[in-house]
Amino acid sequence: MSGDGESVTPSRRRFLQTAAGAAAAFVIAGCTSHKKAARGNVTYPSNAAFGGKIDAGSLDHILSTIDDKHAPYYVAPARAYISRFPAADVAAAKAHYPDALHPSLDAGIVALYQRCTHLGCRVPFCNSSQWFECPCHDAKFDRVGESRHGPAPRGMDLMATTVDGGHLVVDTITIVPGMPPGTNSTHQEPSGPFCV
Numbered sequence: 001m002s003g004d005g006e007s008v009t010p011s012r013r014r015f016l017q018t019a020a021g022a023a024a025a026f027v028i029a030g031c032t033s034h035k036k037a038a039r040g041n042v043t044y045p046s047n048a049a050f051g052g053k054i055d056a057g058s059l060d061h062i063l064s065t066i067d068d069k070h071a072p073y074y075v076a077p078a079r080a081y082i083s084r085f086p087a088a089d090v091a092a093a094k095a096h097y098p099d100a101l102h103p104s105l106d107a108g109i110v111a112l113y114q115r116c117t118h119l120g121c122r123v124p125f126c127n128s129s130q131w132f133e134c135p136c137h138d139a140k141f142d143r144v145g146e147s148r149h150g151p152a153p154r155g156m157d158l159m160a161t162t163v164d165g166g167h168l169v170v171d172t173i174t175i176v177p178g179m180p181p182g183t184n185s186t187h188q189e190p191s192g193p194f195c196v
Contacts, residue, residue, distance in 0.1 A: 126195035
């Protein structure tokens with residue numbers, strides 16, 4: 001290098017051109033990569049994100065994980081918990097739940113948006129009480145997301161799901177408002193002490 005900057009400029013320009021080209025190629029490759037569903041003609045983007053339809057995985061695997069851990073199954077890209085809905089309570093719940101959620105109920109699950117309906121805090125699941133408990137203002141929701149205590153104006157918001165070739169697909173495009181206060185479809189009492 002001569003130190004006068006002449007020899008640095010072309011290599012910097014070349015570097016920036018190469019980097020811009022590589023970034024464009026990376027974006028194009030990411031936007032067009034899909035994993036082909038072996039369960040039909042549907043494809044789901046391999047990089048699916050919140051605001052789309054997300055393949056959460058095998059429904060059988062999700063249900064067995066829920067049963068093994070005695071806790072909902074968390075789907076990070078959907079920002080949702082998958083929780084079992086008791087089969088004995090499905091018929092009565094369909095009278096209160098919107099039609100868009102009936103396929104989820106028929107599959108024995110609900111997909112619950114992780115945000116508290118009070119002020120939007122993330123609501124963790126408490127293993128001892130077997131309820132969702134908001135650490136911000138003490139809102140409490142039972143295992144299926146129905147409001148049971150605290151300042152939340154409704155139950156946890158929900159997402160529609162479908163089962164496609166044995167895989168659970170969570171639709172995060174439309175968030176369905178949670179059930180109104182007083183809805184108590186499963187009559188689930190806390191199983192132990194509260195975490196909050």
